[in-house]
Amino acid sequence: MAMTGDIYKLMTTEDMLQGHAELCIHAYGFVKSMALKCAIELGIPGAIHSNGGGATLGELASRIALPPSRLPRLRRLMRVLTVSSVFSIHYRQPDSADGGAAVYGLTRASRLLVGDETSPGLxxxxxxxxxxxxxxxxxxxxxxxxxxxxxxxxxxxxxxxxxxxxxxxxxxxxxxxxxxxxxxxxxxxxxxxxxxxxxxxxxxxxxxxxxxxxxxxxxxxxxxxxxxxxxxxxxxxxxxxxxxxxxxxxxxxxxxxxxxxxxxxxxxxxxxxxxxxxxxxxxxxxxxxxxxxxxxxxxxxxxxxxxxxxxxxxxxxxxxxxxxxxxxxxxxxxxxxxxxxxxxxxxxxxxxxxxxxxxxxxxxxxxx
Ligand SMILES: C[S@@+](CC[C@H](N)C(=O)[O-])C[C@H]1O[C@@H](n2cnc3c(N)ncnc32)[C@H](O)[C@@H]1O
Structure with missing residues (x-):
């Protein structure tokens, strides 16, 4: 019977490490889903939209009335949602008033989540x-x-x-x-x-x-x-x-x-x-x-x-x-x-x- 170590021996180190990253992505797919659910429930797509289509973390936090202690966690939520293209991210110029802050925007997916008086979007x-x-x-x-x-x-x-x-x-x-x-x-x-x-x-x-x-x-x-x-x-x-x-x-x-x-x-x-x-x-x-x-x-x-x-x-x-x-x-x-x-x-x-x-x-x- 093959020992676990034998399975590893069949793989290159590069394949083992890439495979580990891929497994994390597959296994934590539900975290992506829950992050999307959280963003909808917090009203983040609507907050970005009503902030003119782009918002810094501070602007987002104030639009959704986030308790200040949660602000660093909001950055982590937005990191997952930008990596998965639910939202976009770009950075203001380093010499701008807010010193190169990240600005979150809508993508074609999250634009569909913006509601108005007549429709909740999707x-x-x-x-x-x-x-x-x-x-x-x-x-x-x-x-x-x-x-x-x-x-x-x-x-x-x-x-x-x-x-x-x-x-x-x-x-x-x-x-x-x-x-x-x-x-x-x-x-x-x-x-x-x-x-x-x-x-x-x-x-x-x-x-x-x-x-x-x-x-x-x-x-x-x-x-x-x-x-x-x-x-x-x-x-x-x-x-x-x-x-x-x-x-x-x-x-x-x-x-x-x-x-x-x-x-x-x-x-x-x-x-x-x-x-x-x-x-x-x-x-x-x-x-x-x-x-x-x-x-x-x-x-x-x-x-x-x-x-x-x-x-x-x-x-x-x-x-x-x-x-x-x-x-x-x-x-x-x-x-x-x-x-x-x-x-x-x-x-x-x-x-x-x-x-x-x-x-x-x-x-x-x-x-x-
Ligand atoms: C997935 S929903 C689709 C609703 C709608 N056609 C739409 O696309 O927005 C399926 C619908 O079938 C209805 N339904 C289920 N069993 C039914 C039955 N035996 N007779 C009539 N409608 C039924 C449900 O109440 C539900 O509203």
């Missing part, structure tokens, strides 16, 4: 991704792999699936609702800004957004395409939180039981929450709700097609892989094209079209 989405209810079960992932009982990692940890817990736990329900609401506004902004929605929504007379949360997408479609009659089908506890709205009809129900009739059914960020057999059932209910292809019937899915997308290649591969593994906690997952095709055919659909225009995500039109 901060609530990132908070949902880091919600302890979802993050904590990951520490039991290896036990789950070795245990064949038909339950998700989330169920193994909480004793119930996410929708059951969310129905009782107002904080988790709000975390899902607020996170998905800001994601929906983000997607609508991109869709409408680039005129991409025209191809998908023009010609649709009525649309039901299934699992449509508190209605952000439906409201966006109703506002941009006044000819489309929009409704949302959701679980009763979600409908109870939805803001009253004249343009969108809310229907409380269960997508596994019944979907109200419409020309088109929209499923945004829904299918990746479910196993293949469950997706087939949802799609069969969608098929009952829409007219034939010739009469304009279609299902519109907004989700990932793993391997496709418009984001830069390396970012796309890593973001899609991480998203997929994240969803494994609730027995969901992202799908490659052939996996999508299989469930479409099994649910009785005749064809589909992928429109990969949403960064790491795509729009998929599915035809009866």
């Amino acid at each position: 901060s609530h989405l990132v908070s949902l991704m880091l919600d302890p209810n979802l993050a904590a079960p990951f520490s039991g992932m290896s036990s789950w792999f070795m245990d064949e009982r038909p339950r998700s990692i989330f169920e193994m940890h909480h004793g119930e699936d996410i929708w059951g817990v969310a129905a009782r736990d107002v904080a988790l329900s709000r975390s899902v609702g607020d996170g998905m609401d800001c994601d929906s506004r983000f997607v609508m902004e991109v869709l409408l800004r680039e005129g991409l929605g025209r191809e998908v929504f023009s010609g649709v007379g009525s649309l039901v957004d299934v699992g449509g949360g508190t209605g952000a997408v439906a409201r966006g479609i109703a506002a941009a395409f006044p000819n489309v009659e929009c409704s949302v089908l959701e679980l009763p506890h979600v409908i109870a939180e939805a803001p009253a709205d004249g343009d969108v009809r809310f229907v409380a129900g269960d997508m596994f039981e019944y979907i109200p009739p419409a020309d088109a059914v929209l499923l945004k960020s829904v299918m990746h929450d479910w196993r293949d057999d469950e997706c087939v059932k949802i799609l069969q209910k969608c098929k009952e709700a829409i007219p034939s292809k010739d009469a304009g019937g279609k299902v519109i899915i907004i989700n990932m097609v793993v391997g496709l997308g418009t984001s830069q290649d390396n970012n796309r591969k890593e973001a899609q892989g991480l998203y997929d593994l994240f969803l494994m906690v609730i027995e969901g997952g992202e799908r490659e094209e052939d996996e999508w095709e299989k469930i479409f055919l099994e649910a009785g659909f005749s064809g589909y079209k992928i429109i990969p225009v949403l960064g790491i995500r795509s729009i998929i039109e599915v035809y009866p």
Whole structure:
């Protein structure tokens, strides 16, 4: 049997030391996540923005009302967040009034975390991704792999699936609702800004957004395409939180039981929450709700097609892989094209079209 020392003997000293640094980066990845969560909760992106787009440590501390004794720790937090490109850093001239102080700025990632009166940016989405209810079960992932009982990692940890817990736990329900609401506004902004929605929504007379949360997408479609009659089908506890709205009809129900009739059914960020057999059932209910292809019937899915997308290649591969593994906690997952095709055919659909225009995500039109 090889001794540990023998493993080391197979490596150069340079490889051992580089490997050690790489292991630190992988193992402390969660520290990076927690630093991001901390920055959002302290309001650092907004503080930099309202300081004119750049702030020294002192300026940041005063904007977020940090106790003075914590100032040296704030520098350490910002060091991790600049190394990981959440924030930028540059230095003022040494002869300036504050003698070459570091100035922290926003990057394209942290700019998305700046909220205003009309929108929280994507901060609530990132908070949902880091919600302890979802993050904590990951520490039991290896036990789950070795245990064949038909339950998700989330169920193994909480004793119930996410929708059951969310129905009782107002904080988790709000975390899902607020996170998905800001994601929906983000997607609508991109869709409408680039005129991409025209191809998908023009010609649709009525649309039901299934699992449509508190209605952000439906409201966006109703506002941009006044000819489309929009409704949302959701679980009763979600409908109870939805803001009253004249343009969108809310229907409380269960997508596994019944979907109200419409020309088109929209499923945004829904299918990746479910196993293949469950997706087939949802799609069969969608098929009952829409007219034939010739009469304009279609299902519109907004989700990932793993391997496709418009984001830069390396970012796309890593973001899609991480998203997929994240969803494994609730027995969901992202799908490659052939996996999508299989469930479409099994649910009785005749064809589909992928429109990969949403960064790491795509729009998929599915035809009866
Ligand atoms: C990940 S969220 C997506 C919300 C919304 N489509 C969006 O992208 O903002 C999934 C939604 O599916 C809803 N949902 C879960 N089970 C459902 C069911 N059986 N019938 C209807 N909606 C359901 C949840 O309440 C939740 O709002």
